[in-house]
Amino acid sequence: MESAPRALLEFRKVHTHYGRIEVLKSIDCRVNEGEIVCLLGGNASGKSTTMKTVLGIVRPTTGDVLFDGKVVNNVRTSERIKRGIATVPENRRLFPHLTVLENLEMGAYTRSDKQGIAEDLERVFEFFPKVHERRTQRAGTLSGGEQQMVAFGRALMSKPRLVIMDEPSMGLAPALVEQAFEIIQAINEQGVTIFVVEQNAHAALSIANRGYVLQTGRVVIEGDAKDLLANEELRRAYLGEM
């Protein structure tokens, strides 16, 4: 008998508020070890807030966020990073005046194994030859696509167990969007669990194992990615059925 998949990240009835406004209304979701899970939804559905809640930038008012089986509600962001969460944030948020190389090094801030850091740096450069080419340039001068690669690289430098990505395809030229999803898949194949928020539902679902659809702070649909891709309601609402 197949053992039940192990949840790396879990939300249990999570509510969050910005002031008096309730944003997430009892979210339950889980990301199992080794999966790609995508979070879909329209504007103001609570996608980014969910990501911020994973990172601890926003704290749940009630409910629990669990990482690796432990409640992390009151664990601060930097400590969560140390425990193995990395992020490719919305709009990438590179350190604009640091060089590409310095940005990647910041990704490895929590680590002290110099040997391992050097190896991972090589790996990132192998993965993204363009990033290697640009390594001495300051990050703010890179094109959107290049910055996205640096953001992926920076996330990988912490040797994370879970990478959360907020709209990784936003602002990219169409040809680069496809590439971004290929990269996400390749990162996942190296054993990294991925939780990704996307507007580009079709592309995200085509690489994901499972997906959740949020609407005004509630999970309205959840299931296997291929079922979601086939879901009529979802197709009409989010996949821009033509």
Place this chain on the structure above:
Amino acid sequence: MSRIRNTSNAPALPWIPRWMLALAALLAAAAFPLLVEYGVIQTVWIRVGTRALVYVLLAVGLNLIMGETGMLNLGYIAFFAIGAYTTALFSSPRFGFEVPFWPLLVMSAGLAMLAGYLVGLPSLRLRGDYLAIVTLAFGEVTRYTFNNWESVTNGPGGIPGIYRPTVFGYLVERPIEFYYLILVFVVLAVLLVANLKNSRVGRAWNALREDEIAAEAAGIHGMRAKMVALVISAAIAGVAGSLFAYYQQFINPTYFVFMQSVIIVCMIVLGGLGSIPGAVLGAVVLDSLPEFTRQSFSSWLPAIFGRDFMAGWPDFLRTFFLDFDQYRMLIVGLVIVVMVIFRPEGLIPDALWRREVHQEDPREQEHTLQTLFDIEEGKQDLEV
């Protein structure tokens, strides 16, 4: 890691390595009192030099918090005051205490650090203008406390008769001895800050300055990293205050007014935020400028051009140069305005600050063009 930091800290003067400049500056500072000893310049200069060194300590310390983490601190002089008052109270006839030099130096630095910690707890969550206001208020509250707590501090009357320190069995008495004593602490502070800059916490500071949320998301405990900067910079100010009190033998609250905080900020802006040599240069220039001008116009220039070389000048110009101290803030203000317009990165800029100030660096234009082409190529791919 250090290899990479070094490339980004490319020297401002590319033809001379930075360590050689630092060594040259140190030798010049060490040789300076000889000019006085051999009568090349007047004895007043040893006092000017000593005071400038105290300000160098302050500028280097403030630069740690302002230059590295980007937090505007307008009450820095308060830590200096706390160090000075600690030393004055525990090594003077005021209460009959006579704590020896080293323990008292540690106490002075320690109390300044404690104050830094306490003021940091609520205020480090604030940013920009708010932090500036809180630190300004802290500076003023501290001064008013020393001014009004007469039973302890003797209020505006100040504390006279601070004992001379005995350092390693040697009684420090003459101005020249104080000069060298303070110079030693300047060197120690510079070494400390230079090492911190290139350390792990130094990189954390720079990342926090660039983007706090991204820094947290890289695993940096923002609050803790900023607190480290604040407490260490407070310690440096505390040490400076202690040395200042010993040297001056008398302190009162007027030494610690808000304008002093402003001047230290001006020193590091002039020299270049985040730059240690900049802080040193800014402090020396701004602190000794009034005396330099006065001396120039009262003795050096007359020696060259004759005693009455200013005879035909209008009165206001003569008083301006001879009584330059009165106009000091005017000049400092002008200098800062001119700097911000023409050289915002400071006289000896820090590499990272220069990059922040100059969004467009001609050396990078080439890359940007390449980048544009890349996007074009991407589009073509799509159409095919």
